[in-house]
Amino acid sequence: MEQQKKITIADVADALGVSRTTVSRAISGKGRIGKETRARVMEYIEAHDYKPNVIAKSLAQSKTYNICVVMPGEYDVIDLHFFQECLFGIQEIAGAMEYDLLLAICKNNDVSSLDRVISNQKVDGTILMRTFVEDAQVEYLQSKKTPFVAIGSSNYQGVVQVDHNHRSACRELTSILLMKQMKKIALIGGDEGHVVNQSRIMGFREAYEAVGAQVDEDLLYLNLENNVMVDKKVDEIIEKGADCILCLDDAVCSRVLRKLREKEINVPEQIRVASFYNSTVLENNVPSITSLNFGAKEIGMVACQTLLDMIEGKEVSPRTLLPYQVVLKESTAWNG
Amino acid sequence: MEQQKKITIADVADALGVSRTTVSRAISGKGRIGKETRARVMEYIEAHDYKPNVIAKSLAQSKTYNICVVMPGEYDVIDLHFFQECLFGIQEIAGAMEYDLLLAICKNNDVSSLDRVISNQKVDGTILMRTFVEDAQVEYLQSKKTPFVAIGSSNYQGVVQVDHNHRSACRELTSILLMKQMKKIALIGGDEGHVVNQSRIMGFREAYEAVGAQVDEDLLYLNLENNVMVDKKVDEIIEKGADCILCLDDAVCSRVLRKLREKEINVPEQIRVASFYNSTVLENNVPSITSLNFGAKEIGMVACQTLLDMIEGKEVSPRTLLPYQVVLKESTAWNG
DNA sequence: CTGAAAGCGCTTACAG
């Protein structure tokens, strides 16, 4: 496999009888340059398909035109589709600005993959696709003083973040359920260590406060680590006679629905179900599931734009909250 | 955000009173160098946390230490989990060899994102995570004479490829169904344009040939473009009295199961169901679904290793086929 | 075994 010999800035300068400086300026648009000269250069470049060597440019400018995207490295990631769409959003904006995406994978707060990328100075900035309460990635990036933005909320000082307004969304969904006269709502879900789960739980509690009601702490099933736990808790929830199961996320929701089907308990006739998220996991479910709607691609786009602004030294808002929709479907139809 | 001033090779050379050449050699291990000198350099480097600037190294060596991974860009990608695991496999091998991953997204054979990366010479090679019968990516990469390997099979000449043995796997699964005395097996699925689907269909047909039976062409439902089509075809399949539905992939299978549930047709009592793939999509299904088992992470690792070998000029085998397992579950339990 | 020097392909003060 022989690569075709690439033409360099010197080649085009020679061919046109101008200096490399001039060619460089014609391309970058920086510095004074004659209209006509510029036109000649551009024409030649076009005709001969000259592309500046980005590596050389990087070295000269100490800029890579790469950004690092940190993906979760667990296999059982709750909503892969979210990360995918989000990645597409990031890529769309990055691509438009001639930036490329370098991937780092962060599993259980292990930053070694991220460290390689950053220490090797391969990127101009980083996007974290997920945050933790105790966040090794954030701590690492802050110690390196390299620009980054987090998708999702972070409790750390000075982290530029863009998130969906999970708290409001969950508050609103919960309020609606309460308004629909559900009396015993069980909340079920996984790791409270995820900041997003904290926000969701907060919204859930606020909805109760707003109507002056008490959350039944006995119906809170959090930090469930696996499907077996979920199954067991569903049994308990049914025994306690809850009239609605609210799921912190769709992985849990999917399992809950499976368990209910196994127990031959009908939704929504015998119990209502809703989820604080809407992934494709539940897409084909019968009945359709009441949930929230967030734009994953949109959040990626906003995060990327924010990072690029930071890289270019612009002011950015420290926290951006994106809107949501509450989508009521069959699973919470109340006929009580 | 001020980056910490990075220490360069010149700094360590000065500090140690040696030349930059020597330092470079100590690090790379290339060229003769005194043991003791080398030790001194390494010690200093360690102590002062010196990391060579990869960009400069790239420029000097015309090598980037990046590889490009091309992901599918459709939102309704059949098995996201496959691509994720596969990506993890690639990353694991790449990381171990100090390579990073640059992402390109290829939607409907649009190679513009890939073109940016390649034209800008940002990578040393490329991994295609998916192939097509008419493959713009392959054509593009071949025209650029840049090393690449395809995950999945390709009909193009000279494409280095690593794939699971879908054909054998599907042949075997089909054989077993035939042995289990299923007489009317319907095959349902999407785009025949995917090479993988062609292999699957081929395996399916071979199983029939092996027992001297005829494929019932009336029971082949291919190129279904959306869920509505799938639903309609399931109706037809039932009317025709098929005793088993074999799905080309899990997206289709998931929809088929949904439709059967809606029609209140029990699996496996009234009809058997199996899939030519096993994604997490079907994980929670009741009954559990007979399907094939492929190692997604493994294929990523092998593909990456193959590419790295190519980059380093080693001979690689033009086609690697990875093994599979047939996993029989409840959905094909035969009690006829 | 070690070093001075040229080179990778750009950018960017500085001078004109």
Place this chain on the structure above:
DNA sequence: CTGAAAGCGCTTACAG
């Protein structure tokens, strides 16, 4: 408006 020259931080023949 344009160019000569230095510089980005490495590597690598070549010479010693």
